[in-house]
Amino acid sequence: MACSPDDGDLVDAEGKVAVPDEVAEAVRTLIRWAGDDPAREGLADTPRRVARAWKEYARGYAEDPCIHLSRTFEEVGGYDEIVLLKDIPFQSHCEHHMAPIIGKAAIAYLPGDRVVGISKLARVLHGFARRLQVQERLTAEVADCIWEHLHPKGVAVVIEASHACMTARGVNTPGVMMTTSRMMGTFREDERSRKEVLALMGY
């Protein structure tokens, strides 16, 4: 029987995520192809470790990240200026090489009638980041989710990240960073608001 994402809910006798034979065998095949012996002692448990690690890297598939925005509060004390969470570290994996993407995000919104608990912005980011991604889509998904569920006057998301597929292989260019942004509502339409939010973010 083919493995399915639901296998991640099953646990073994040690209480750890149960790893289907098919998944462990795929990792053994990769080790063999890379040039090592999957049967040697140091690698014997590696297929299970790798499989469980991937359940963590990809845990965003098990949730709808926008659900974190379902609990909102009435605007606090008439606050009607920018709310910004910046320097939010995140980890993702690129969909082309399944290599790490490590970076930070700045997420801002201009409240409409409701505000959200600030941790929820980071939860939305992690929910989309813990999947196979390209940075452009990650940026757009976070911004769209806030726009659709919080109905703010504006949303601005800026992500800076290092892609291991560029730094550790391929073009082998350490230190290079990719920057992406998505501006919506006021931040897209009004030059002054856009400059203000970028300045608060430190750009």
Ligand SMILES: Nc1nc2c(ncn2[C@@H]2O[C@H](COP(=O)(O)OP(=O)(O)OP(=O)(O)O)[C@@H](O)[C@H]2O)c(=O)[nH]1
């Ligand atoms: N736009 C974009 N490109 C990405 C992202 N992550 C990885 N890539 C790029 O995806 C591209 C895949 O190109 P391919 O030519 O199909 O793959 P490849 O032969 O492994 O390419 P090289 O990385 O140049 O060796 C590469 O240029 C990567 O740098 C991302 O988040 N956004």
Ligand SMILES: [Zn+2]
């Ligand atoms: Zn890549």
